[in-house]
Amino acid sequence: MPGCSKLTFSCEKRSVPKKNLIKKLEASCKMLTKSEDELDYTVDSLTGDLCSKANRKAIKKAGPPKNKTWMSHLHVPQRELERLLLARMESRNHFLKNPRFFPPNTPYGGKSLLFPPKKPLLVGDLEQSCADTPVFLAKPSVGFFTDYEIGPVYEMVISLQNTTATSRYLRVLPPSTPYFALGLGMFPGKGGMVAPGMTCQFIVQFFPDCLGDFDDFILVETQSAHTLLIPLQARRAPPVLTLSPVLDCGYCLIGGMKITRFVCKNVGFSVGKFCVMPKKSWPPPSFRAVATIGFVEQPPFGILPSVFELAPGQAICMEVLFLPTNLEKAEQTFIIVCDNCQIKELVTVGIGQLVALDLIYISGEESHPEPGELTDLTAQHFIRFEPENLQSTAKKQLIIRNVTHVELAFHWQIMKPNLQPLMPGESYSLESLKYHPDRETAFSILPDRGLLSPHADHEFILSFSPHESRDFHSVLQMVLEEVPEPMNLDLENWKDSSCSMDDVIVLEIEVKGSVEPFQVLLEPYALIIPGENYIGINVKKNFKMWNNSKSPIRYLWGKISDCHIIEVEPCMGTIEPSEVEDFELSFTGGVPGPTSQDLLCEIQNSPLPVVLHVEAAFKGPALVISVSALQFGLLRLGQKAMDSIQIQNVSQLLATWCMKESLVCLQERGEDVSPFDIEPSSGQIHPLGECRVTITLEAKQCQRLQTVLELEVVNGAWSYLPVYAEVQEPHVYLQSSHMEVTNLYLGVPTKTTITLINGTLLPTQFHWGKLLGRQASVCTAKISPRRGTLGPSEERQLNLELTAHTQEELIDLAFPCTVSGMKEPLVLGISGKPQGLQVAIAISMEDSGSR
Known part of the structure; x- marks a missing residue:
């Protein structure tokens, strides 16, 4: 390049002119030509400055050269001149080393952009403390992969940022496992050097062969004493099963x-x-x-x-x-x-x-056959009923225990007994047994079929109901359904075996019973209740029933419940022969006034029922509401208001009531459905008791509501409750729907105020949303407070802070505000012209002259 061979000012001061160098070289050559053997020793006496910097080291004695052919081409003075020129050129290249070869924050190294230099406690610890300063910073510090599948290749970018004030080189060693790969680096400039504060990027690829966990790392070698290690991890959230071990x-x-x-x-x-x-x-x-x-x-x-x-x-x-x-x-x-x-x-x-059942209990104890009486050949148990009247029913309780821990399906079947006289010591043959169902039996058992719970006791009711005058004799058999046949198979052949299922008789009970007639008498035959009683009050009267028959009778008292309620306790049961049963008549009046009723008692196998004549008189209840009127006050449209009242029963009757809005008021307003929700809307109140009723009003439309709630009392006087309410709809507006922001600069937050006004007496909540519009992405806006509640007729000042990131004129910005109770949100339009940085430079003539 032109000008590169010119000497600098400082170099010219330190160097010796070429003419003087040649003259000194000639004089030294004359002294060196005295002897041919002394030519191997050369002393550079002309470079005093260079020798002082080299601590005046003596020139090493040169030995005999191995290749002497070159000596024939150059003379000794010329060779010395060339050596002197080479030494002069090398001295010009002894400049300070580049700071990149030293750790950051050291005396000769560059400064770190993240960590300020630390003052070591000892002077010798300076280089050691500064050597730990990082040169490059990895972003992210850990390469982490999640939600991966087998087959796809996943990539992520790792950036390495130069955190020093000096441009530096780096070398990245790829991962060691075959599941991660490292792509070529992308540097901000040419030559693979990263400038201060700049970053280079490497793409890490991950291709899993299973869904397990993977670990690896990347080594980054720089001109620092320490190597940067970037861990690579792949973690996939494992599925978790709720299955018990x-x-x-x-x-x-x-x-x-x-x-x-x-x-x-x-x-x-x-x-x-x-x-x-x-x-x-x-x-x-x-x-x-x-x-x-x-x-x-x-x-x-x-x-x-x-x-x-x-x-x-x-x-x-x-x-x-x-x-x-x-x-x-x-x-x-x-x-x-x-x-x-x-x-x-x-x-x-x-x-x-294995199947195992046991009959552990029979009510009235188990019976035994009379001497010489024929019994069934295979029955394990014998039960005899006492003589019963025709069409009556006698019951016995049986408890059967399922000894196994398996649920067993069963059903009962009633068969005719196998009667065969046997001599003492004689046994019966299986061929002589015959099983015929007993179609005309008087015995039954409940439940007749079902499931026997594992290792539990089960109750059965055995009933005897004779339907004709004769003796009855049957056998009850419990049959277990689909019982598998026990077998012992090898484990290798268990899959090939067929499961044989069959019904098995596991229990047989022999039962007998007989029939005789009965007679019944009431004492007294008529009941007259004196005085006047409240409606709903239970009036009781005692009487007796005699059984003059020779066997127990079963009775069933009827019940009157059409207008009045008349019952007899006990309503059903059994009276033993020549015994009397005490009964209690319960008479509850339904309507006021005198009444006369006939109560019937059905006696099984009796052509006519027993009639009990009853006479009584009754009067009705009264209810009082605790408030004279119900005021809901001011309500928001769509709001639900709740209030409660007390209803007191001032009588000694159980009062049945119902509360609803008057149909006349609904017709006057032109509505079909009442806005009131009354809970409870009906019920019963005990004598001298109270009931709390919650009334909820849903404001469905703006109006001044004046209506009446009706309290209906069964067999009593009605009451009326006036209700008043004022329903309004929230209305909030901005004092100005458009805001032009002045003094707006690029990247500088600008504050201004806006006014939000509540036009009603309702407390209203507001909430500002996100900035909208075509230019919303180049602006940042914030309103404080962002949300809150406006009181009745309140005007609130809000602070708007706008930051523009462009110098284009802002004309398409909108800030929505959602108001509770309003269908449409408020919209604040924002406009303005951002200005850029303006700099003015002034030079003082006096300051320049003094310099």
Whole structure:
């Protein structure tokens, strides 16, 4: 380049002119030509300045050269001259080193842009403390990947910022694992150098081969003593299953099959694919070999499905099949594998059971047959009923215990007895047994079918209801439905076995009963209640019923409830022979005035009912409201106002009431539906009691409301409650809907005030939204307070702060304000002309002259 060979001013002062250098060189050459052997020693006496800087080091004696051919081309003086010129040129290049070769904040190094230089405690610690100052800053400091799948390639950009005041080089070493890769760097300039404060960018690629966790790092080597390490991490939120580690199938009959369902829900934050396999198959040679469609089996258990996929929040019903073959406790371990390389053990547990029932209780004790009386050949229990009247019913309670821990389905069947006289010591043959249903039996049992809960006692009611005058004899058989046949199979053949199901008779009860007539008498035959009683007051009177028959009778008293309520306690029951039963008549009046009623009592197998004549007189209730009128005051349109009143029953009657708005007032306003919500709107109040009623008014339209609520009392006087309310709609407006901002500068916040006015007496809430408009992206606006409540007729001053990031004229800006109760929001238009930076420079002549 032109001018590069010219000497600087300071260099000319330090250098020796060329003419003087040649003269001194010739004089020295004459002294050196005395002897040819002395030519190998050269002393640079002309470069005094250079020798002083080199601490006057002696020139090393040169040995005999290996290649002497070049000596024939240059003479000794010429060679010395050339050496002197080379030394002179090298001395000109001994400048200070670049600060980039020293750590930041050191005496010869540059300054850090982030960390100020620290004053060391000791003088020797200066370089050591400054050497720890970082040269480059990584953004982000950790490369983190989430929500990744197998197949796609994920990328992220890592920026390295030069935090010193000197341009520096760097070298980035790629990751060591095959799951991360580093792209070429993007530098702000040419040559791979990063200027102070500038950044270079590197693209990190991540291509996972599974959904597990990955870790790696990137090393950044700079001209600093320390290497910058950037960790690379890949973390995917694992799916979390709510499935219990122990799947208890409970109990099952040997030879049967039980299906137990378990809800498996993914409460994690990522999708997961799962595979269930036996523990002995883990680890599998390949998942295709163990992933089966259907259920995975490990006798005596099977799990369905074996392969499934669950998204976050999604659930699946897993079915566990249990097929026991013995009474021992069965337990197997399965492995559930997730596609993120995580596994979990599932233990299936179950116990085999055999059928076992026991009749543990019979009300009235178990009967025994008379000597010589024929009984059923196979029945285990015998029950005899006492003689009953025709069409009457006698009951006995039976308690049967299910000894097993398995739920059993059952049904009862009533059969004719197998009667066969046998000699002492003689046994019957199975061929002689015949089973015929008893179609004309008088016995029944409830429930006649159902389920026996595991290891629990069950109550049954055995009834005897004769329908004709004769003796009845039957056998009740409890039949268990679909009981599997016990079998003992090898675990290898359990899947090929067929489950044999059959109904089994496990319990037989023999029952007998007989019939006889009965007679009934009332004492007295008529009841007259004296005085006048309140409506709703229960008046009671006692009487008796005699049973003059030889057997118990069953009775059923009727009930009158059309206008008055007449009942008898007990209403039904049994009276033993030659016994009397005390009864209590309950008479509740429904309407005022005298009344006369006939109460009927049905006696089974009696052609005519027993009639009880009753006479009484009644009077009605009264209610009082605690307030004379209801004032709701000022309401906002759409607001719900609530108030409460007390209703007192001043009588000794149970009062039934109902409150609603007058239909006349609704018709005058032209409305079909009342705006009042009354809770409760009806009910009953005990004698001398009170009831709190909450009345809610929903303001659906602006109006001055004056109406009446009616309190209706059944069999009593009505009451009326006036109601008043004033309904208004919120109205808030801006004093000026457009604001022109003056003195607006580029990037400088400008403040001004706006006025928000409440035009009603309703407290109203407001909330300013975000800045809208075509130029909203180049401006920043803030209103304080952003939200609040305006009092009745209040005018509030709000502060508007606007910052423009462009010098274009602002004409398309709008600030919306949402007001509660108003359908449309308020809009504040904003305009203004931002100005740029204006600088004026003034030079003083006096200051320049003095310099």
